[in-house]
Amino acid sequence: MKRNLYSILLFLLASCANNQNQKPLPVEYGETIEGKVILLGKINRANLEQSEHVSWFKKEYDLYKVNNQWVESVEKYFDDINLKLFMGTWCEDSEREVPPIFKLLDAVNFDQKKIDIYAMSEEKTTPENYENGLNIIKVPTLIFYKNGKELNRFVEFSIVSLEDDIKKIVSGEEYRDAYYSQ
Numbered sequence: 001m002k003r004n005l006y007s008i009l010l011f012l013l014a015s016c017a018n019n020q021n022q023k024p025l026p027v028e029y030g031e032t033i034e035g036k037v038i039l040l041g042k043i044n045r046a047n048l049e050q051s052e053h054v055s056w057f058k059k060e061y062d063l064y065k066v067n068n069q070w071v072e073s074v075e076k077y078f079d080d081i082n083l084k085l086f087m088g089t090w091c092e093d094s095e096r097e098v099p100p101i102f103k104l105l106d107a108v109n110f111d112q113k114k115i116d117i118y119a120m121s122e123e124k125t126t127p128e129n130y131e132n133g134l135n136i137i138k139v140p141t142l143i144f145y146k147n148g149k150e151l152n153r154f155v156e157f158s159i160v161s162l163e164d165d166i167k168k169i170v171s172g173e174e175y176r177d178a179y180y181s182q
Helices: 002-019 045-049 054-063 068-078 092-107 162-171
Strands: 028-033 036-043 081-087 115-119 141-146 149-155
Touching (some): 036 045, 045 115, 068 092, 081 092, 092 162
Antiparallel strands (some): 036 115, 081 141, 141 149
């Protein structure tokens, strides 16, 4: 029991330490869709946690429960992983998937400096064309890189579960997202 409480306390402290110094990046705002301001371009987690998007981000983040056995089984794989996350602040799929993705990354103490986040338009573009050559067809798309090479990607929704899909990707098991085409 004490070990579990200690682990939880350590996790909470690490999560706070990972994010407390982050300030929102200056970002271009797109159009307003149904009264929501749309973020465009390179953003960071603080843009989601300290803007009008905080309501859905915090709600979904808090609702998601991380399986501790999952954490123990995958955290060793994250040391040499870098990520690119393409999302839409206008997109219900991004609102559903992105907060749990961050909750899982927090659980494995993922270094937030190793993730690049891009807010896209409904046309799946960014003003700076960060998506060029990456075949972003749906959002969210989370691309996993190892040694500078794409390992695999999570696209829009889970095949089995978010945890299972990410575990397959980072451990090198065979995984194909719903839109995979050879």
